[in-house]
Amino acid sequence: xxxxxxxxxxxxxxxxxxxxxxxxxxxxxxxxxxxxxxxxxxxxxxxxxxxxxxxxxxxxxxxxxxxxxxxxxxxxxxxxxxxxxxxxxxxxxxxxxxxxxxxxxxxxxxxxxxxxxxxxxxxxxxxxxxxxxxxxxxxxxxxxxxxxxxxxxxxxxxxxxxxxxxxxxxxxxxxxxxxxxxxxxxxxxxxxxxxxxxxxxxxxxxxxxxxxxxxxxxxxxxxxxxxxxxxxxxxxxxxxxxxxxxxxxxxxxxxxxxxxx
Amino acid sequence: xxxxxxxxxxxxxxxxxxxxxxxxxxxxxxxxxxxxxxxxxxxxxxxxxxxxxxxxxxxxxxxxxxxxxxxxxxxxxxxxxxxxxxxxxxxxxxxxxxxxxxxxxxxxxxxxxxxxxxxxxxxxxxxxxxxxxxxxxxxxxxxxxxxxxxxxxxxxxxxxxxxxxxxxxxxxxxxxxxxxxxxxxxxxxxxxxxxxxxxxxxxxxxxxxxxxxxxxxxxxxx
Numbered sequence: 001x002x003x004x005x006x007x008x009x010x011x012x013x014x015x016x017x018x019x020x021x022x023x024x025x026x027x028x029x030x031x032x033x034x035x036x037x038x039x040x041x042x043x044x045x046x047x048x049x050x051x052x053x054x055x056x057x058x059x060x061x062x063x064x065x066x067x068x069x070x071x072x073x074x075x076x077x078x079x080x081x082x083x084x085x086x087x088x089x090x091x092x093x094x095x096x097x098x099x100x101x102x103x104x105x106x107x108x109x110x111x112x113x114x115x116x117x118x119x120x121x122x123x124x125x126x127x128x129x130x131x132x133x134x135x136x137x138x139x140x141x142x143x144x145x146x147x148x149x150x151x152x153x154x155x156x157x158x159x160x161x162x163x164x165x166x167x168x169x170x171x172x173x174x175x176x177x178x179x180x181x182x183x184x185x186x187x188x189x190x191x192x193x194x195x196x197x198x199x200x201x202x203x204x205x206x207x208x209x210x211x212x213x214x215x216x217x218x219x220x221x222x223x224x225x226x227x228x229x230x231x232x233x234x235x236x237x238x239x240x241x242x243x244x245x246x247x248x249x250x251x252x253x254x255x256x257x258x259x260x261x
Numbered sequence: 262x263x264x265x266x267x268x269x270x271x272x273x274x275x276x277x278x279x280x281x282x283x284x285x286x287x288x289x290x291x292x293x294x295x296x297x298x299x300x301x302x303x304x305x306x307x308x309x310x311x312x313x314x315x316x317x318x319x320x321x322x323x324x325x326x327x328x329x330x331x332x333x334x335x336x337x338x339x340x341x342x343x344x345x346x347x348x349x350x351x352x353x354x355x356x357x358x359x360x361x362x363x364x365x366x367x368x369x370x371x372x373x374x375x376x377x378x379x380x381x382x383x384x385x386x387x388x389x390x391x392x393x394x395x396x397x398x399x400x401x402x403x404x405x406x407x408x409x410x411x412x413x414x415x416x417x418x419x420x421x422x423x424x425x426x427x428x429x430x431x432x433x434x435x436x437x438x439x440x441x442x443x444x445x446x447x448x449x450x451x452x453x454x455x456x457x458x459x460x461x462x463x464x465x466x467x468x469x470x471x472x473x474x475x476x477x478x479x480x481x482x483x
Contacts, residue, residue: 173469
């Protein structure tokens with residue numbers, strides 16, 4: 001950044017040595033935004049939003065459940081996007097991004113299933129039903145597990161990157177097929193209450209709480225992924241000069257901090 | 262181009278014929294898995310009849326899954342795969358030939374004995390033609406999707422389990438429409454929609470899977 005001739009384009013951050021400090025600088029901001037929005041969202045969800053006429057207090061789980069379900073699907077798409085970019089443009093950072101996203105996606109997927117089970121027991125009378133949306137969410141979790149397992153099982157990072165990218169893309173092609181086939185198979189889940197084309201069938205405060213929580217999940221994801229990307233970059237670039245100087249600098253910093261303490 | 266396809270097809274079929282025991286093991290596995298269900302859920306004919314389409318389909322799916330590792334493993338070890346990848350022929354073409362040979366040697370025998378196993382589970386005879394048709398359309402999709410997984414896990418430690426984790430979620434739509442076709446036929450609503458969807462899935466898999474599989478093979482042998 002001290003050298004203006006290195007191109008002002010955003011593309012320069014595709015280089016790991018430029019992205020590494022950027023990620024370090026952005027992550028705390030996103031973390032702060034995530035904490036703030038979560039606090040606001042939960043406050044709206046638990047204190048401002050009215051009690052649901054038919055479901056009572058139980059419905060309040062949607063403030064976590066719906067954003068988590070949205071994120072779990074969205075993160076898979078982003079993962080597939082970075083995988084495609086990596087395969088097409090041959091950029092190493094893209095593969096790192098998609099691998100850093102996977103655990104967070106799997107986590108959101110699990111949270112959506114877990115909170116859904118907690119909501120299902122009082123509402124449907126069962127923790128789990130083989131309904132279309134639940135089942136496709138479960139299969140999405142398996143797709144995440146497959147991606148994570150494959151990329152971890154291959155030792156050569158080059159092969160792991162590309163193999164993971166292929167399975168992410170194959171999964172992305174299959175996600176809609178799985179979704180519609182399962183829908184055909186069985187449907188019990190209530191229809192989507194939020195849609196872009198028609199007026200939402202819920203109170204504005206409920207919608208607001210849910211959207212704030214969704215933005216909080218976005219910020220959380222960005223923060224966690226940026227944090228996860230940094231050590232991955234260092235590990236992969238360990239043979240380069242800039243990582244050496246970077247680690248030396250970090251070592252000195254922690255030494256002076258230790259000396260002061 | 263056709264000659265390459267036929268040469269690879271003939272070679273793989275010949276290899277499968279010389280190693281007939283492997284093919285028979287797959288078939289025996291399919292039969293035994295189906296026979297386990299009455300022990301597990303009880304021999305009540307009504308119950309067996311109700312679960313028969315699903316059991317037959319799950320057993321066929323598992324038989325395909327467990328034989329998938331054979332698809333590329335031998336060629337990978339003895340270097341044939343590398344030679345094939347180095348050749349100037351389009352990789353998707355001979356991948357398709359290998360998958361076809363694989364299906365002919367493992368999928369088709371399973372389809373052939375499935376009606377007999379259906380009778381064991383007291384499946385109504387009216388459902389047998391649809392069962393055969395759904396398996397004929399569905400098992401090639403399993404082989405094509407599985408080939409991508411097999412190519413990606415080539416030579417990995419614990420590859421078998423990993424392969425199952427990778428491809429089983431992708432098999433679910435095939436299972437739904439395959440078993441669903443038989444159930445729809447038996448319930449009187451007609452299996453046409455299910456079979457058409459399976460056919461569409463097969464066309465899509467035929468177009469996309471060999472290319473993905475070829476790319477995966479290049480990555481794995483790099």
